[in-house]
Amino acid sequence: MSATAVCHAVQLGDWRQLLAVIWDFLSLSLFSLGGGNTLLTEYHRMAVDQYCWLSSRQFADIYAIAEAAPGPSSMIVGLLGMGAAVKEGPLWGVFSGLMAEIAILLPSTLLMVAAALSWNRTLNSPGRVAFERGLGPVTLGILFAVGLKILRISDHDTPAYAVSLVVCVLMLRTKISPLWFMAVAGLMGALGLVNR
Amino acid sequence: MADDAAQPTHWQLFIGMQQVALSSFGGGLSAWSERIVVEQRQWMTKEEFITGLTVARLFPGPNQINMAVYIGSRFRGLTGAIAALFGMLLLPFSLLMLLGLGYFYLHEILAVDRVLAGVITASAGMALSMGFKIAGAYSRDPVAMLLAGASFLAMTVFHVRLVPLVLVAGPLAMAWYWPRGEQR
Numbered sequence: 001m002s003a004t005a006v007c008h009a010v011q012l013g014d015w016r017q018l019l020a021v022i023w024d025f026l027s028l029s030l031f032s033l034g035g036g037n038t039l040l041t042e043y044h045r046m047a048v049d050q051y052c053w054l055s056s057r058q059f060a061d062i063y064a065i066a067e068a069a070p071g072p073s074s075m076i077v078g079l080l081g082m083g084a085a086v087k088e089g090p091l092w093g094v095f096s097g098l099m100a101e102i103a104i105l106l107p108s109t110l111l112m113v114a115a116a117l118s119w120n121r122t123l124n125s126p127g128r129v130a131f132e133r134g135l136g137p138v139t140l141g142i143l144f145a146v147g148l149k150i151l152r153i154s155d156h157d158t159p160a161y162a163v164s165l166v167v168c169v170l171m172l173r174t175k176i177s178p179l180w181f182m183a184v185a186g187l188m189g190a191l192g193l194v195n196r
Numbered sequence: 197m198a199d200d201a202a203q204p205t206h207w208q209l210f211i212g213m214q215q216v217a218l219s220s221f222g223g224g225l226s227a228w229s230e231r232i233v234v235e236q237r238q239w240m241t242k243e244e245f246i247t248g249l250t251v252a253r254l255f256p257g258p259n260q261i262n263m264a265v266y267i268g269s270r271f272r273g274l275t276g277a278i279a280a281l282f283g284m285l286l287l288p289f290s291l292l293m294l295l296g297l298g299y300f301y302l303h304e305i306l307a308v309d310r311v312l313a314g315v316i317t318a319s320a321g322m323a324l325s326m327g328f329k330i331a332g333a334y335s336r337d338p339v340a341m342l343l344a345g346a347s348f349l350a351m352t353v354f355h356v357r358l359v360p361l362v363l364v365a366g367p368l369a370m371a372w373y374w375p376r377g378e379q380r
Contacts, residue, residue, distance in 0.1 A: 028359070031256065031359055037326055041358065067319045071288025075289055090301075105281070108256045130373045134366065136333070138362065143327040154317060155317055160317045163314075163317040164317050165321065168325045178318070181322070190314065
């Protein structure tokens with residue numbers, strides 16, 4: 001994984017590139033363990049390091065927007081797709097976002113349909129037990145890696161880290177809606193108490 | 197669910213899932229899903245719903261989206277799944293696209309950028325909490341902690357990519373936890 005010195009931005013106006021990106025999301029879909037958050041470092045690598053659609057800072061912004069917006073936060077893929085093409089106009093941005101979202105959801109959805117139609121067999125097989133118990137710890141390790149990655153790209157000074165740690169503890173210890181944390185932290189940003 | 201008359205149509209699946217999505221603006225998607233599907237519309241019993249949730253969590257893909265797909269396909273097969281999926285995602289995704297356009301065209305504005313600089317510290321804290329949230333389930337199993345630690349190090353220190361990591365660690369972990377004899 002050597003970091004490339006120059007990052008050549010890939011944009012989706014060219015249909016070949018669009019297809020390449022759709023393929024990337026399609027092939028990641030079935031690796032989305034534990035509800036999809038395990039894919040976040042891979043998204044970052046794609047969008048920031050490989051295709052240069054976004055800066056690391058924009059990625060952190062987009063992650064926050066996807067978390068704050070109503071609905072499943074895994075829709076961040078739609079925003080990544082948008083970031084890839086938005087320079088070519090808002091319509092391209094939305095189209096590309098939609099394509100990316102469809103690509104990431106298609107394989108897992110088809111598998112889920114198959115599972116729903118044969119669920120009793122799935123639930124009773126020994127493979128299911130092994131899968132659940134075995135992949136659980138792997139997912140745990142990946143989620144810690146993802147959390148650390150997001151923390152590193154979001155926070156750059158002590159006050160920022162302090163806010164993140166407090167939010168982390170409150171997330172685990174209370175049932176306060178995360179929207180409040182984001183609202184308060186946003187206010188702190190507006191007042192200049194935390195900076196990038 | 198043998199009674200065909202009681203089964204929701206495609207349109208009802210679409211509307212029902214849209215109701216779930218709308219109700220959960222502000223959070224609590226999972227709770228709203230159960231309230232609407234089990235209590236209000238009575239498409240499933242609570243047991244059926246929980247079974248579905250187990251399958252949805254087990255399989256790859258976002259849990260709540262998988263759950264919508266599960267509900268749709270149980271009643272109307274693939275097309276039902278698509279109807280439920282559209283119902284679940286249409287409004288939130290449209291709104292997200294608007295937010296995204298707003299972001300990409302407005303983030304240069306200083307005030308927007310400063311607010312976001314604050315918000316991302318909170319979302320980073322939320323991201324950090326994801327691992328801790330499920331860690332308790334594994335903390336008494338040394339093999340599980342070893343697997344988790346190895347996966348963590350592989351990604352953060354050795355920069356192993358997600359797909360090869362899952363393809364190597366997954367089968368190893370599954371082999372270790374494969375139910376043997378009459379243990380369970």
